[in-house]
Amino acid sequence: MPSFFGEKFKKWGGFGLLLVSIVGLLFLIAYRSSGVHQNRTYRGNKAAIAKQVRREIAHAQQLRDQMENDPEFRDPKRCGGQKLFEKYDALKNNWRTSIAKLLAGELPDSGADTDFTDTRGAKYVVGRCGDIDAVYQELFDLRLNLRQILHGLDYYCGLVGSTCRK
Numbered sequence: 709m710p711s712f713f714g715e716k717f718k719k720w721g722g723f724g725l726l727l728v729s730i731v732g733l734l735f736l737i738a739y740r741s742s743g744v745h746q747n748r749t750y751r752g753n754k755a756a757i758a759k760q761v762r763r764e765i766a767h768a769q770q771l772r773d774q775m776e777n778d779p780e781f782r783d784p785k786r787c788g789g790q791k792l793f794e795k796y797d798a799l800k801n802n803w804r805t806s807i808a809k810l811l812a813g814e815l816p817d818s819g820a821d822t823d824f825t826d827t828r829g830a831k832y833v834v835g836r837c838g839d840i841d842a843v844y845q846e847l848f849d850l851r852l853n854l855r856q857i858l859h860g861l862d863y864y865c866g867l868v869g870s871t872c873r874k
Contacts, residue, residue: 787837
């Protein structure tokens with residue numbers, strides 16, 4: 709009976725089909741494992757960034773607690789002093805700058821750094837203690853922004869790329 713593919717297929721067909729199957733299988737294995745590696749890298753990088761962000765959220769709370777427990781801040785007669793304002797404003801600004809740099813470095817071109825520092829539109833009520841009240845409220849907002857970045861980390865990582873870091 710004549711072969712549909714001809715005599716050459718009879719001679720080499722089985723071996724050729726086996727060879728093509730092996731090459732195809734190796735390609736699929738390589739393709740699949742690169743995706744697994746990339747997924748592990750993404751998850752690992754995302755976890756490392758999340759850990760840093762959580763640590764800084766806790767640091768923001770420590771700064772607020774430090775203010776709340778400061779006897780001068782708690783005293784209505786002394787809380788409006790310029791020295792106290794400068795002390796906590798400098799702490800807040802240093803912390804804000806370091807976090808913005810961290811986010812710009814870990815999640816470049818994602819907008820996380822500007823989303824963190826953006827407190828525009830916030831109306832800070834200046835109470836009995838003057839400008840120090842605004843510092844306290846801004847610390848609250850910055851901490852909230854950082855929490856929102858933590859919750860939206862998949863979004864920011866997606867903007868950075870497939871490994872969640874550059």
